[in-house]
Amino acid sequence: MGLEIMDDVKKDYVYNLVRGGKREDGRGFLDYREIKLERGLIKKSEGSARVKIGNTEVMVGVKLELGEPFPDTPDKGVIITNAELVPLASPEFEPGPPNEDSVQLARVVDRGIRGSEAIDLSKLCIEEGEKVWIVFIDIHVLDNDGNLVDAATLGAVASLLDAHIPNERYGLDGEDRLDVRDRPVAVTMVEIGGEILVDPNYNEENAAASGLTVITNDDGTISGMQKYRSGSLEEDKILEMVEIGIEKAGEIRREFLE
Amino acid sequence: MKEEGVELIREGKRLDGRGFDELRPIKIEVGVLKRADGSCYFELGDNKVIAAVYGPREMHPRHAQDAKMAVLKYRYNMAPFSVEDRKRPGPDRRSVEISKISREALEPVILKEYYPKTEIDVYVEILQSDAGTRTAGINAASVALADAGIPMRDLVSSVAVGKIDGEVVLDLNAVEDNNGEADMPIAMIVRRNIITALQMDGRMTREEFEKGLKLAMNACRQIYELQRTALIERYSEL
Numbered sequence: 001m002g003l004e005i006m007d008d009v010k011k012d013y014v015y016n017l018v019r020g021g022k023r024e025d026g027r028g029f030l031d032y033r034e035i036k037l038e039r040g041l042i043k044k045s046e047g048s049a050r051v052k053i054g055n056t057e058v059m060v061g062v063k064l065e066l067g068e069p070f071p072d073t074p075d076k077g078v079i080i081t082n083a084e085l086v087p088l089a090s091p092e093f094e095p096g097p098p099n100e101d102s103v104q105l106a107r108v109v110d111r112g113i114r115g116s117e118a119i120d121l122s123k124l125c126i127e128e129g130e131k132v133w134i135v136f137i138d139i140h141v142l143d144n145d146g147n148l149v150d151a152a153t154l155g156a157v158a159s160l161l162d163a164h165i166p167n168e169r170y171g172l173d174g175e176d177r178l179d180v181r182d183r184p185v186a187v188t189m190v191e192i193g194g195e196i197l198v199d200p201n202y203n204e205e206n207a208a209a210s211g212l213t214v215i216t217n218d219d220g221t222i223s224g225m226q227k228y229r230s231g232s233l234e235e236d237k238i239l240e241m242v243e244i245g246i247e248k249a250g251e252i253r254r255e256f257l258e
Numbered sequence: 259m260k261e262e263g264v265e266l267i268r269e270g271k272r273l274d275g276r277g278f279d280e281l282r283p284i285k286i287e288v289g290v291l292k293r294a295d296g297s298c299y300f301e302l303g304d305n306k307v308i309a310a311v312y313g314p315r316e317m318h319p320r321h322a323q324d325a326k327m328a329v330l331k332y333r334y335n336m337a338p339f340s341v342e343d344r345k346r347p348g349p350d351r352r353s354v355e356i357s358k359i360s361r362e363a364l365e366p367v368i369l370k371e372y373y374p375k376t377e378i379d380v381y382v383e384i385l386q387s388d389a390g391t392r393t394a395g396i397n398a399a400s401v402a403l404a405d406a407g408i409p410m411r412d413l414v415s416s417v418a419v420g421k422i423d424g425e426v427v428l429d430l431n432a433v434e435d436n437n438g439e440a441d442m443p444i445a446m447i448v449r450r451n452i453i454t455a456l457q458m459d460g461r462m463t464r465e466e467f468e469k470g471l472k473l474a475m476n477a478c479r480q481i482y483e484l485q486r487t488a489l490i491e492r493y494s495e496l
Contacts, residue, residue: 100354115440239468
């Protein structure tokens with residue numbers, strides 16, 4: 001109950017700030033918090049990255065294992081994306097099986113990467129119908145101050161760019177570099193008091209009635225979208241968000257994924 | 259993923275004979291279940307979906323109650339026989355996500371503050387699936403909520419658009435969805451012209467997205483009329 005009251009107070013605070021043209025941390029509405037990206041921190045994984053967006057911190061690891069393809073795509077490798085909202089990252093996260101928030105996080109990140117066809121799955125086939133590479137993208141949230149999707153997507157793509165194929169471990173020959181053909185970038189926005197805010201922090205996420213993630217590729221095409229929360233969005237706002245999403249994604253790509 | 263040699267558009271028509279902006283046939287029946295407080299059977303082409311609403315009823319566990327409003331719950335579930343390869347019973351990651359976005363699509367219209375400390379349960383069962391089940395489910399649930407007498411600001415209408423053979427088309431069927439390039443389900447409050455659900459996967463340009471959004475919003479207007487008519491017919495019978 002105490003928490004709920006605090007939430008209402010914070011919502012009003014954030015809302016009133018936005019109405020006055022301001023944000024809690026002094027940013028402009030379309031500004032990201034400071035982004036930090038480190039690659040290759042986890043030697044045991046094939047690729048890894050730690051992303052910080054402001055106080056939000058996410059660790060992503062990519063592992064490759066040999067396995068069987070899906071019956072309907074016998075000549076293609078497999079991507080499996082998973083997210084854990086571990087209790088160390090927030091007082092609201094609880095141990096246990098994935099809940100709808102972690103499922104949604106993993107599926108939105110997965111959607112962007114899959115839609116972009118950044119990974120050519122046919123190149124991950126070793127023996128049709130029998131043996132393919134399975135690419136596991138595991139997202140570990142360490143500190144949740146909002147906008148996990150953008151941090152996780154950036155971490156996932158950076159990890160893939162960093163990743164190699166562990167042929168040696170399985171006694172195989174072949175190209176060790178994992179071919180990444182595109183760099184999808186997620187940009188998440190919320191609407192508060194009629195204004196679009198890019199990269200919402202935790203309080204802004206909670207104050208917003210609705211939000212939207214737009215994931216776009218090198219050529220500006222869209223490879224994934226997801227609307228959030230129990231509010232609504234007008235058509236014009238959505239189109240504006242798509243435009244902002246494409247622009248911001250370009251900036252992030254140039255700075256962190258070149 | 260597109261199979262080699264599958265042609266989805268021939269001479270400006272789709273494989274099932276539809277034009278690019280045409281919905282599949284829709285059938286709506288209101289109040290089809292006896293025990294539920296409200297229910298709706300919804301067909302969209304080969305999709306067969308049934309929705310039931312229970313409540314508002316006392317919420318358990320009590321610590322999950324909201325002192326200020328009702329809690330809306332939504333369960334999307336596919337019958338094992340509803341798809342080509344049997345679906346293992348029970349929730350999977352896909353259905354967890356669909357349940358979440360469907361609930362969020364409906365929440366804006368429900369006057370939850372009328373019923374503090376209660377829950378309203380929406381159960382959607384997919385009996386036969388042919389692409390577009392989440393949109394059929396939202397349409398059915400919206401009508402079932404109205405049938406249950408839940409105070410609502412409006413109905414919610416939902417449809418998907420997608421891209422096949424490079425064209426933006428309305429309401430993909432399973433063949434089109436499996437071989438298409440993009441899929442984008444939306445939900446909308448038609449009379450207020452606002453979007454309450456939006457997802458996209460696959461790949462689309464910004465122009466294609468804009469075209470698709472307009473196409474979907476127009477189709478939602480048609481679906482809204484059908485939902486409304488079904489409700490009026492049901493209640494003028496009584």
